[in-house]
Amino acid sequence: MIHxxxxxxxxxxxxxxxxxxxDMGIARVTDPCNRHTQIGCQxxxxxxxxxxxxxxxxxxxxxxxxxNELFTETQHVxxxxxxxxxxxxxxxxxxRDLITRCTADDPKHRPTAIEIEKTLELYTHGFHMTALxxxxxxxxxxTEQKDQVFIDFYEQFHKSATEFIRKQFPVExxxxxxxxxxxxxxxxxxxxxxVDCHVQ
Numbered sequence: 001m002i003h004x005x006x007x008x009x010x011x012x013x014x015x016x017x018x019x020x021x022x023d024m025g026i027a028r029v030t031d032p033c034n035r036h037t038q039i040g041c042q043x044x045x046x047x048x049x050x051x052x053x054x055x056x057x058x059x060x061x062x063x064x065x066x067x068n069e070l071f072t073e074t075q076h077v078x079x080x081x082x083x084x085x086x087x088x089x090x091x092x093x094x095x096r097d098l099i100t101r102c103t104a105d106d107p108k109h110r111p112t113a114i115e116i117e118k119t120l121e122l123y124t125h126g127f128h129m130t131a132l133x134x135x136x137x138x139x140x141x142x143t144e145q146k147d148q149v150f151i152d153f154y155e156q157f158h159k160s161a162t163e164f165i166r167k168q169f170p171v172e173x174x175x176x177x178x179x180x181x182x183x184x185x186x187x188x189x190x191x192x193x194x195v196d197c198h199v200q
Contacts (some may be wrong), residue, residue: 002055006062007044008069043078047085047105057107063116064102068092094154097162119165126157 003021010023046061048054069075071092078085092099098119104110111119131153132138138149 003059003062005044006059006066008066008075011066043076046103046107048107055107056113057110060102060110060113060116061104061107064099064110067095067102068099071095093151094158122161122165123154123157126161127153130157 005023006021010021012020012022014020044062044065046054046058049058065076065086068088068091071094072088072090074089077087077089086103098111098116101109101111102116127150131149135141135149138146141149
């Protein structure tokens with residue numbers, strides 16, 4: 001299935017910060033030949049949309065735009081007649097490489113949905129195992145302070161997490177939630193974070 005309209009306006013968030021995708025009005029079952037009509041919010045559409053031949057990687061593209069908006073609080077600029085249609089006003093301070101891959105012009109270079117899910121699960125698990133254990137008063141921090149706690153964690157965790165992901169994709173890292181639960185975050189003799197993961 002292709003949603004065709006993933007953007008911040010269509011993400012519903014409850015009081016527990018659980019997100020759900022809304023507005024399924026133009027969602028469609030994928031055509032085996034990837035032939036689809038040009039229906040969608042055009043400022044968010046990838047290059048293949050204008051050719052009328054696209055698949056689920058269209059939703060990956062719009063998710064990448066939404067992710068950048070989430071972390072920068074600004075929308076991108078869409079230039080209809082320019083070769084480079086999508087331009088970010090500001091680049092996200094975190095997950096920049098993931099956003100870049102999601103918004104690649106060539107859909108073959110975009111990650112799969114399961115790859116994105118497992119990547120975000122890895123960071124979530126690492127954050128809970130390291131940063132939150134240090135911040136015993138985390139729930140009482142302001143939003144700005146919480147943002148800084150995560151950014152500090154991200155800057156320390158990102159290098160080792162990226163190396164781990166590159167080694168594990170596409171087989172071992174996609175084995176399911178048990179694999180993510182088996183993550184161990186350790187420090188080497190130089191106090192750098194190391195990510196170790198194995199199936200339990």
